Amino acid sequence: MTAQFDYTGKRVVVTGSSSGIGAATARALATAGAEVHGASRTGDATGLASFTPLDLADPASIEAAASAIGDPVHALFNCAGATPMVAPLDILKVNFLGTRLLTEHILAQMPHGGAVVNVSSDGGYAWRKRQSIIVEFLAARTFDAGLAWYEAHKDESGHPYGFAKEALNVWTMQQSATLIGRGIRINVCSPGAVQTPMLEAIEAVFPSEMIDAVTVPIGRRSTPEEQAGPLLFLNSPAASYVNGIDLQVDGGFWAGRTLAGAFH
Ligand code: NAI
Numbered sequence: 430m431t432a433q434f435d436y437t438g439k440r441v442v443v444t445g446s447s448s449g450i451g452a453a454t455a456r457a458l459a460t461a462g463a464e465v466h467g468a469s470r471t472g473d474a475t476g477l478a479s480f481t482p483l484d485l486a487d488p489a490s491i492e493a494a495a496s497a498i499g500d501p502v503h504a505l506f507n508c509a510g511a512t513p514m515v516a517p518l519d520i521l522k523v524n525f526l527g528t529r530l531l532t533e534h535i536l537a538q539m540p541h542g543g544a545v546v547n548v549s550s551d552g553g554y555a556w557r558k559r560q561s562i563i564v565e566f567l568a569a570r571t572f573d574a575g576l577a578w579y580e581a582h583k584d585e586s587g588h589p590y591g592f593a594k595e596a597l598n599v600w601t602m603q604q605s606a607t608l609i610g611r612g613i614r615i616n617v618c619s620p621g622a623v624q625t626p627m628l629e630a631i632e633a634v635f636p637s638e639m640i641d642a643v644t645v646p647i648g649r650r651s652t653p654e655e656q657a658g659p660l661l662f663l664n665s666p667a668a669s670y671v672n673g674i675d676l677q678v679d680g681g682f683w684a685g686r687t688l689a690g691a692f693h
Contacts, residue, residue: 432457432460432461432462433457433461433658433661433662434461434661434662434665434667435461435462435665436458436461436462436463436504436661436665437461437462437463438462439462439463439464439503439504440463440464440466440478440501440502440503441458441463441464441465441466441502441503441504441505441506441664442466442467442468442498442502442504442505442506442535443455443458443465443466443467443468443506443508444467444468444469444483444485444505444506444507444508444509444528444531445469445507445508445509445510445548446465446467446468446469446472446477446480446508447467447469447470447471447472447473448469448471448472448625448626448627449508449623449625449626449627449653450508450548450620450623450625450653450656450657450660451467451469451506451508451509452653453652453653453654453656453657454506454508454653454656454657454660454661455467455476455477456476456657457654457657457658457661458506458661459476459477461661463504464478465477465478466478466479466480466481466498466502467479467480467481468480468481468482468483468494468498468509469482469483469509470482470483470484470485470509479498481494481497481498482494483509483531484527485509485511485522485523485527485528485531486511486519486522486523486527487527488527488530488572488573491527491530491531491534492534494531495531495534495535496534498535500538500539501538501539501540501543502535502538502539502543503539503540503542503543503544504543504544504545504546504664505532505535505536505539505543505544505545505546505664506546506548506660506664507528507531507532507545507546507547507548508548508660509523509528510523510524510548510550510627511523511524512627512630512631513552513588513590513631514630514631514634517583517588517589518576518579518580518589520589520590520593521575521576521579521589521592521593522572522576523593524589524590524593524594524597525575525592525593525594525596525597525600526572526575526576527572528547528597529572529575529597529600530572532545532547536608536613539611539613541611541612541613542612542613543612543613543614544613544614544615544616544663544664544665544668545604545608545613545614545615545616545664546615546616546617546618546660546663546664547597547601547615547616547617547618548617548618548620548656548660549594549597549598549601549617549618549619549675550590550591550594550619550620551619551620551621551643551677551679551682551683552590552591552594553591553593553594553595553597553598553619554619554677554683555591555595556594556595556596556598556599556675557692558692559595560599562582562585562586563592563595563596563599564599565578566578566579566582566586566592566596567596567599567600567603579592594619597617598617598619598675601615601616601617601673601675602673602675604673605672605673606673609672614663614664614668614669614671614672615672615673616663616668616671616672616673616674616675616676617674617675617676618656618659618660618663618675618676618678619675619676619677619678619679619683620651620656620678620679621643621644621650621651621677621678621679621680621682622640622641622643622644622650622651623650623651623652623653623655623656624650624651624652624653625653628640628650643679643682644680644682645682645685646680646681646682646685647680647681647682648680649680651678651679651680655678656678659676659678663676
């Protein structure tokens with residue numbers, strides 16, 4: 430594999446390093462010269478500088494993992510995620526509350542020039558019309574307060590997979606306004622359908638036609654490597670003026686839906 434970006438001398442963290450988009454990102458970063466530290470619920474240190482067990486549903490595990498990883502961390506790639514089929518509260522914990530908590534721990538030690546990228550989803554696109562409820566949720570600033578808010582507002586929040594991704598997008602935008610004062614950028618990538626073990630698990634439960642509906646107009650699913658490239662770009666100096674964006678990596682799906690009036 431040829432390196433698309435130069436990460437020589439950079440100490441980076443990839444969550445979800447054991448599978449799918451995270452594994453492809455870890456491989457691409459190693460090729461680009463980074464010292465890659467992986468963290469996931471499952472997996473091992475193959476191809477990595479280190480591997481730290483991490484359960485994003487558990488604040489104690491998150492704190493222990495952040496401390497074991499240590500510093501400096503020049504770039505954080507939040508690729509871990511739970512499928513839409515696990516228990517609702519676990520989806521919210523892993524895909525937003527735990528990801529936020531881990532990021533806060535790592536940001537506390539991140540040097541000037543650092544960068545964070547969060548893997549959201551085309552399923553989180555609706556933040557564009559649901560900002561008020563999401564901002565209310567984000568005002569619950571801790572893991573436990575966020576959980577309590579969600580339990581009290583389940584009905585209006587919608588499915589936790591979409592809600593967690595919407596929250597990740599809006600939280601990223603909020604953080605971008607303040608972190609840039611420390612010289613740190615933070616962005617989101619929103620994949621469409623990516624051929625990974627998560628998508629295989631979804632396809633075992635939901636019809637393939639439902640997944641293929643989001644491959645319009647490109648007509649095929651993404652490989653994990655096609656997601657890794659934009660993630661490496663966003664956390665590299667090549668994106669030094671890119672901050673607080675939601676980069677759609679969906680083959681043009683949401684461009685078409687937006688023109689078709691999905692957000693009028
Ligand atoms: P995957 O299932 O292949 O990998 C998920 C990774 O997250 C694994 O390394 C797993 O160990 C880790 N993980 C799961 N639960 C965890 C927990 N409680 N604590 C720590 N780590 C945990 O999934 P994939 O497809 O690579 O997904 C990566 C991200 O991309 C997720 O955030 C997912 O929501 C998002 N995404 C995926 C799409 C797809 O079509 N595959 C589409 C849109 C977004």
